Amino acid sequence: MSMTVTTHENGDVTIVEASGRLTLGEAASTLRREMLELVDRGIRHLVLNMAHVSCIDSSGIGALIASRRVVNSFGGQMKLSNLDSRVQRLLVLTSLQSVFETYRDEESALDSFRSASPAVSGTCLSIDRAPSADSADPTAVAERQDKPGVH
Numbered sequence: 395m396s397m398t399v400t401t402h403e404n405g406d407v408t409i410v411e412a413s414g415r416l417t418l419g420e421a422a423s424t425l426r427r428e429m430l431e432l433v434d435r436g437i438r439h440l441v442l443n444m445a446h447v448s449c450i451d452s453s454g455i456g457a458l459i460a461s462r463r464v465v466n467s468f469g470g471q472m473k474l475s476n477l478d479s480r481v482q483r484l485l486v487l488t489s490l491q492s493v494f495e496t497y498r499d500e501e502s503a504l505d506s507f508r509s510a511s512p513a514v515s516g517t518c519l520s521i522d523r524a525p526s527a528d529s530a531d532p533t534a535v536a537e538r539q540d541k542p543g544v545h
Contacts (some may be wrong), residue, residue, distance in 0.1 A: 397421030399428045407439040408432060408508050409500060412447035416454030425454075429461040429472070438470030441503040445476035455488060462494065469496075475503040 397414040410428065415421055432440060442461070447454075460476075465472040473495040478484070485491045497503035 397424050399424055401428070401432070403494060405508075407441060407444055407504055408437045409441045409504075411443045411446065415449040416444075416447050416457060417449060418449045418453035422453040422457035425457045425538075426460050426464070430464055433465055433470060435467040438465070438468065439472065439507050440465055440472045441475055441497075441507075442472060443475050443500050443503075444478075444481060445500075447481065450481055450484065455484065455490070457475060457489070458494070466492055471507070471519060473503045475500045 395450065397412060399413075399415055402409050402411075412425060416425065422544070429440070442458075462472050463540045475497045475544070476499055477496055482491075482496070485494065485496070494507065495503075
């Protein structure tokens with residue numbers, strides 16, 4: 395079964411429904427091409443509904459990453475919905491669960507766009523850093539600030 399992609403609108407959000415196998419070859423290219431066409435048309439809020447994706451491989455994961463990158467580069471957001479347990483596990487195994495916003499169903503993903511305020515609607519990845527030994531010590535911070543070239 396090949397990949398098919400259909401779209402429909404719900405307010406200012408476009409739902410992209412993928413069906414079939416998201417695997418090496420035409421399927422991964424189809425998804426990337428569709429996402430690029432959507433952002434070229436000015437669409438910035440996308441939900442990728444994966445309820446009918448029967449299989450995904452590393453090329454499919456690559457297509458998801460490439461699609462997200464394209465959407466984000468145009469100032470948009472892409473959220474995933476209806477992932478089955480195998481796809482969820484794959485995102486965890488590849489440490490991509492923190493990269494993609496995922497929702498149990500399409501309505502939850504749509505609600506996330508409605509509830510986001512304009513000031514914070516962009517996706518922002520944070521990097522957790524372990525505190526340095528002296529970061530909690532105000533004296534050490536003050537000493538560093540007194541030294542030229544140390545910030």
